[in-house]
Amino acid sequence: MPRPRSVAADFWTWTWDRSGTFSVKTAYRELKQQQSEMQGGRSSSAGDEETWKSLWKLNVQPKIRVFWWRVIKGFLPARAELVRRHVGDVATCALCGNADETLFHAFVTCNQATQFWAETLRFFGIKLPRLYQATWTRDLLDPKFIAKEEAAVIISVMWTIWGSRNKYTYGETMFQPLRSMEISQEHIRSLYIPAKQHSIPKMRKVWMNPDVGVIKINSDATIDAMGGRAATGVVARDHEGRFIVRRFCPYAVITDLYVSEALGCRDAMLLAIERRWPIIEISSDCKIVVEDWNGGRDRSSCGPIFREMTSYLSCFQGFELKFSGREANEVAHVLPKRGLSTEMQSVTMDVISDFLSAAVHSDYVRSLNK
Numbered sequence: 001m002p003r004p005r006s007v008a009a010d011f012w013t014w015t016w017d018r019s020g021t022f023s024v025k026t027a028y029r030e031l032k033q034q035q036s037e038m039q040g041g042r043s044s045s046a047g048d049e050e051t052w053k054s055l056w057k058l059n060v061q062p063k064i065r066v067f068w069w070r071v072i073k074g075f076l077p078a079r080a081e082l083v084r085r086h087v088g089d090v091a092t093c094a095l096c097g098n099a100d101e102t103l104f105h106a107f108v109t110c111n112q113a114t115q116f117w118a119e120t121l122r123f124f125g126i127k128l129p130r131l132y133q134a135t136w137t138r139d140l141l142d143p144k145f146i147a148k149e150e151a152a153v154i155i156s157v158m159w160t161i162w163g164s165r166n167k168y169t170y171g172e173t174m175f176q177p178l179r180s181m182e183i184s185q186e187h188i189r190s191l192y193i194p195a196k197q198h199s200i201p202k203m204r205k206v207w208m209n210p211d212v213g214v215i216k217i218n219s220d221a222t223i224d225a226m227g228g229r230a231a232t233g234v235v236a237r238d239h240e241g242r243f244i245v246r247r248f249c250p251y252a253v254i255t256d257l258y259v260s261e262a263l264g265c266r267d268a269m270l271l272a273i274e275r276r277w278p279i280i281e282i283s284s285d286c287k288i289v290v291e292d293w294n295g296g297r298d299r300s301s302c303g304p305i306f307r308e309m310t311s312y313l314s315c316f317q318g319f320e321l322k323f324s325g326r327e328a329n330e331v332a333h334v335l336p337k338r339g340l341s342t343e344m345q346s347v348t349m350d351v352i353s354d355f356l357s358a359a360v361h362s363d364y365v366r367s368l369n370k
Ligand SMILES: [Zn+2]
Pocket: 093, 094, 095, 096, 097, 098, 099, 105, 106, 109, 110, 111, 112
């Protein structure tokens, strides 16, 4: 059965801020950036002393503080820097080959870094803010620019990005985009950030069965930044945890995890409409999408998708979109990867497959023991 495609029209968004909302603060920063680029100089957003104070107070492992100090000082051997100092002769990024390997490229714009930021968004619910090449290393220590807890996560992620880059650059390992995505996931999940809890979303550890009469649909998405593609996956179960149906859909041209996670929720709704389920509960592990939807925020890049979802609400007697931790969403998590490897528009299966049955069974058993 053909699925309805998005009908929402294009719209304008303020690109210097994730929410798409204009603000004086973002405009000011952008102007400062342009000004400093024109002058060819470097303007720091915080005084030197403030920067160092924030750095030593940053709630990360000590070795990461030292790492960031080296970043600020420009002491890390990025190729472009080495060429400038006449130590090397190739400035191009060793991993993507798309640009000169500056530190800004390595940590922010490189395809390899993008995969880490997608995973950071998914796991910590934190999105890399728009950074300015002239001031970014210090801006991340400026509490007026970014909350301290978020800065701790972002700088820790940059540390893992650097470690991962070195493995490819100096090690035996070949850079493989899909493998690199898995590695970034492992790194992010094992990232240790010292106590004084940062904003790791409160996780629901086990899959909870819905009330009688409610169909629960777990939704997830993944992106292949280098291939410029995304895929969503959904799994529907009933109140006893019985598997009903699964589906995955690949999407060309989408490389924003936030957008693809929202598409996953939309796809869950479309599946429910096709099956005529009156009451559904969608479970997503993307905290930002769930919060934006429930908070009625639709000016972001997900606005058109949210508006499409809103138009479907009248098909349901009951509808809820809830956040669940990665562990409780494991069944859906394995699906989008399959979506990336198919050329078909969408694949729906009523029969449970081997790779899913173990996850569904363990959810079932654990929900009995909760
Ligand atoms: Zn690169």
